[in-house]
Amino acid sequence: MKKTQPETFTLDRLASPVGEVLLVTDAEGAVRAFDFVDYEARMRKLLTRHYGEVVLTPGRAPETVRAAIGAYFGGDATALDTVVVKTGGTDFQRSVWAALRTIPAGETWSYGQLAGAIGKPSAVRAVGLANGANPVGVIVPCHRVVGANGTLTGYAGGLERKRWLLAHEKAEAGTEQGAFALD
Amino acid sequence: MKKTQPETFTLDRLASPVGEVLLVTDAEGAVRAFDFVDYEARMRKLLTRHYGEVVLTPGRAPETVRAAIGAYFGGDATALDTVVVKTGGTDFQRSVWAALRTIPAGETWSYGQLAGAIGKPSAVRAVGLANGANPVGVIVPCHRVVGANGTLTGYAGGLERKRWLLAHEKAEAGTEQGAFALD
DNA sequence: CCCTGTCTCGCGGTTTTCGGACATGACGGC
DNA sequence: GCCGTCATGTCCGAAAACCGCGAGACAGGG
Numbered sequence: 001m002k003k004t005q006p007e008t009f010t011l012d013r014l015a016s017p018v019g020e021v022l023l024v025t026d027a028e029g030a031v032r033a034f035d036f037v038d039y040e041a042r043m044r045k046l047l048t049r050h051y052g053e054v055v056l057t058p059g060r061a062p063e064t065v066r067a068a069i070g071a072y073f074g075g076d077a078t079a080l081d082t083v084v085v086k087t088g089g090t091d092f093q094r095s096v097w098a099a100l101r102t103i104p105a106g107e108t109w110s111y112g113q114l115a116g117a118i119g120k121p122s123a124v125r126a127v128g129l130a131n132g133a134n135p136v137g138v139i140v141p142c143h144r145v146v147g148a149n150g151t152l153t154g155y156a157g158g159l160e161r162k163r164w165l166l167a168h169e170k171a172e173a174g175t176e177q178g179a180f181a182l183d
Numbered sequence: 184m185k186k187t188q189p190e191t192f193t194l195d196r197l198a199s200p201v202g203e204v205l206l207v208t209d210a211e212g213a214v215r216a217f218d219f220v221d222y223e224a225r226m227r228k229l230l231t232r233h234y235g236e237v238v239l240t241p242g243r244a245p246e247t248v249r250a251a252i253g254a255y256f257g258g259d260a261t262a263l264d265t266v267v268v269k270t271g272g273t274d275f276q277r278s279v280w281a282a283l284r285t286i287p288a289g290e291t292w293s294y295g296q297l298a299g300a301i302g303k304p305s306a307v308r309a310v311g312l313a314n315g316a317n318p319v320g321v322i323v324p325c326h327r328v329v330g331a332n333g334t335l336t337g338y339a340g341g342l343e344r345k346r347w348l349l350a351h352e353k354a355e356a357g358t359e360q361g362a363f364a365l366d
Numbered sequence: 367c368c369c370t371g372t373c374t375c376g377c378g379g380t381t382t383t384c385g386g387a388c389a390t391g392a393c394g395g396c
Numbered sequence: 397g398c399c400g401t402c403a404t405g406t407c408c409g410a411a412a413a414c415c416g417c418g419a420g421a422c423a424g425g426g
Contacts, residue, residue: 049407092405111390115404124390126405132389133406147390154389162389232381275379294417309379311416316380330417337416345416 009047011056013037014066016073017168018161021138023069029062030086033135036157046135050088072138077105077169080139087135092123096130103144105169110148132156138165192230194239196220197249199256200351201344204321206252212245213269216318219340229318233271255321260288260352263322270318275306279313286327288352293331315339321348 012023024033035043071079134142147153155162195206207216218226254262317325330336338345
């Protein structure tokens, strides 16, 4: 019903070891959303929530972004660190998402740790929710957050993928450290 | 909290026989809001409701618009008919506001008539509500609607102004018809 | 009788409020 | 150890409240 004029973004599709992924970038080349193809509906819902009506025109994302994603899935777990992302959401959510990007590849934090990192140690549950509302999967590594006891608890792209991503990143870090656990 | 980028409009201030008025126009020169200076808070609230965060930068509205308003207050009751307005709001509200502009100057309709005109004869009260939510006072002549028994019932800018506007328009029409009532 | 003023009640869109559901974890009782 | 409890931010749906009304019922006065 609102009449705010629609925003237009570019929608690219890439292949990955865990299935086709969707990559939404804006005119400046910043990433606005990233998700697995089988969760396109969810992604669009988030975009709509943040920006109002949104138009996605199929097209190629900037080469630097495509290259970074390729490198990441190819084995360079830190390749995504320099990718520029831009999100909507509330102040709280943005602070959570910003904190997520400070978690080093190959490492995991608990929801409590994350809550502490943004200065609201008791907002643990809210952090979980904000995590789930992350529109830029993988690049903003919400998958690096697990339960305090080590359980994976949940992932918007499916727990299988969360497991895969963590193993992938750990394996990469592991090649330098010499050892890592498979399960 | 939403992060939809703020919209920017121009805010002009004009003198009128019923006090200073505020005139908000967009980059295309369409009128987005119009209200009396002592109801600025209400106007801003409506703008925010419709467009999210709004920035009003002081400046001059297009001369055509300024001229039309001057002519109207100067005595030409139909001078506002050609002014281009643009509003947010729900479908229902916009249909009400569109119908308002079809009421000839110097004439008044009842809320029931107006409801009938938009094809919802029983939505009388809702029409009253939509009327009160009109962001573009005077130009979209919500003041030309009165109770079925002729009472003025209400006006966002104060009943005094409603009375004045109606008398003003009727006087203008009256110069052709030869007679009109003062009270 | 007729006219008028007051009161009651139904009408319908919009806004507000409220109560849940969650990708958790720390704590106190058993 | 297992279980209930509570804190915390956000979204979503449902329900209620809000009114710039108007028709109909009724009581008084001319």
